Amino acid sequence: MNHKQSHFNRRTVLRTAAGLSVGGLAGCLNGSGETGDGTTTPNDDSDEQGILRQVAVEGTELVVELGSAADVDQLNLIQPNGELFGSREVAAGVRQVSFEIGTAYDPGEYRILAVHGEETVAETSVEIRPQLEIVAVGLFRNNPDKPWDAVYGESETNRIQNAEACVSVHNSGTGPDAAVSLQFSGDIPNPIEDPRNSGLYDADKVTIPPSETRDLFSSSLPFGAHVGNDGMGCIVEKNTGEFSVLVGSRVFAKKISERFTVEYSGSDVMRDCSITINRR
Known part of the structure; x- marks a missing residue:
């Protein structure tokens, strides 16, 4: 796995080696406490003179805040x-340093070492681990407030909007992730095992930062008018069934899934049909 890193000169490598060799002794010098969700809490010192004041994941970056009196040359x-x-040189007066994590990293516990000269003067750790959860499936007829026209383009008939779906995915973990595929299976009009463009409309991936929710828009027409041999569609009385949504996680290189119940009624024409979707 390739990560974007700063250029290392001989002095940088020497500092890194020194920091790793004394890392076990540096814990008592840490000015921050780790919380259960993997982030760190600020130092309780009112003068803000702790070395590592706070460490937190913001978006796709790990942000380290240094105390006002911190004398640090480098962070590893x-x-x-x-x-x-990665390693970052810390210029005099700098109080915030960032590492770009992205969405192609190994989840787990990361250690931050503050180095001055040849010694590690502070150390802390943070758990960086995403956890994606599929929370809802929306349709144009049920959720007109979503940006359907902005995604698919304006249309007098809304044919495409009525055929596609919007899947909301929440990241309850402590690290960023990216959804790289979207697939539907089960009792829907148009289940496709291998949708084009991995099932995401006009996107290779959708980045989902920790504690945030993102909408994924489909490209496979899962609720299209044509009902395949394995699909379920609308009738005047009622059709009920279940379907699954699968979303690919880039960090874990696997798919998460969630099941939903679905009810079709009111018409045998798809665009006029009432469709009710609930999470199981």
């Missing part, structure tokens, strides 16, 4: 496997 970020993820 260590991966869960013990290897160096």
